Amino acid sequence: MRVEIDRVGVTLGGREVVHEASFVVEPGELVGLVGPNGSGKSSLLRTLYRAVRPSAGAVRVGGDDVLTLSSREAARRVAVMLQDPSTEFDLDVYETVLLGRGPHHSSFGRDTAQDVAIVEEALRNTEVDDLGGRMVATLSGGQRQRVMLARALAQRSPVLVLDEPSNHLDISHQHDLMSTVRGLGRTVIAALHDLNLAAQYCDRVVVLAAGRVVADGAPAAVLTPDLIRATFAIDVRVLGDPPVLAFRPLPRAVTRTSAPVPSST
Numbered sequence: 001m002r003v004e005i006d007r008v009g010v011t012l013g014g015r016e017v018v019h020e021a022s023f024v025v026e027p028g029e030l031v032g033l034v035g036p037n038g039s040g041k042s043s044l045l046r047t048l049y050r051a052v053r054p055s056a057g058a059v060r061v062g063g064d065d066v067l068t069l070s071s072r073e074a075a076r077r078v079a080v081m082l083q084d085p086s087t088e089f090d091l092d093v094y095e096t097v098l099l100g101r102g103p104h105h106s107s108f109g110r111d112t113a114q115d116v117a118i119v120e121e122a123l124r125n126t127e128v129d130d131l132g133g134r135m136v137a138t139l140s141g142g143q144r145q146r147v148m149l150a151r152a153l154a155q156r157s158p159v160l161v162l163d164e165p166s167n168h169l170d171i172s173h174q175h176d177l178m179s180t181v182r183g184l185g186r187t188v189i190a191a192l193h194d195l196n197l198a199a200q201y202c203d204r205v206v207v208l209a210a211g212r213v214v215a216d217g218a219p220a221a222v223l224t225p226d227l228i229r230a231t232f233a234i235d236v237r238v239l240g241d242p243p244v245l246a247f248r249p250l251p252r253a254v255t256r257t258s259a260p261v262p263s264s265t
């Protein structure tokens, strides 16, 4: 399903934090949204799952403005996995993932054998099937994040929105997550801090800086040393295609963090 972000503005606390953002995600594409802290990634993604109303422009999913859809239809089209899932959850893992089936039920609909099969598959795909009976609040950050991915997968929506999906995951689960979402064949938009993950797995990378889209294209075309230096204030060497990025802090960052300067050889 196609997603269009069309000249979207987002105003929060009286300040416009996203300005005229436009890009398209074609059906089945995996697009990485990258940018420094506070550049507006989460705010823009929130317009897609209707947690924030754009102050300008429109977000269209499958050709329809998301604001014109019923809540059920919006949830059938777009599933979301959030950066910091609430720790207030009073549900176990199985019940949490089953919530993903909600948009497919009528108000008092019962869980079907198909729901159970879909939930069990999502639990297996995210390697949390051994945690089924555990309360979500008792899980580690990474385990909880995988449960939230399982819930989003169980929703079986054609569009998946991921906001920093891998920030609690160990290196192997980061790659598992990216290859899982890549293999789904769904339309995926993921805000990512790890530019190497973006480079390796995304079809396209959209760069936000100070609320504006400053680049949009294939990873090798976008993730250049000049763009990364201008956007993130860090030096980088780019090797190969898909690019592998080797970072080297600028002197200002070294002063700030007292971190050792890695060798450039």
Ligand SMILES: Nc1ncnc2c1ncn2[C@@H]1O[C@H](COP(=O)(O)OP(=O)(O)OP(=O)(O)O)[C@@H](O)[C@H]1O
Pocket: 012, 013, 017, 035, 036, 037, 038, 039, 040, 041, 042, 043, 044
């Ligand atoms: N509820 C709010 N009220 C006012 N300002 C907000 C609110 N939420 C976010 N902002 C501001 O909007 C700007 C964009 O924030 P946003 O969370 O979208 O950035 P981000 O790119 O996702 O950042 P990060 O990489 O740190 O997660 C920031 O300056 C932030 O302080």
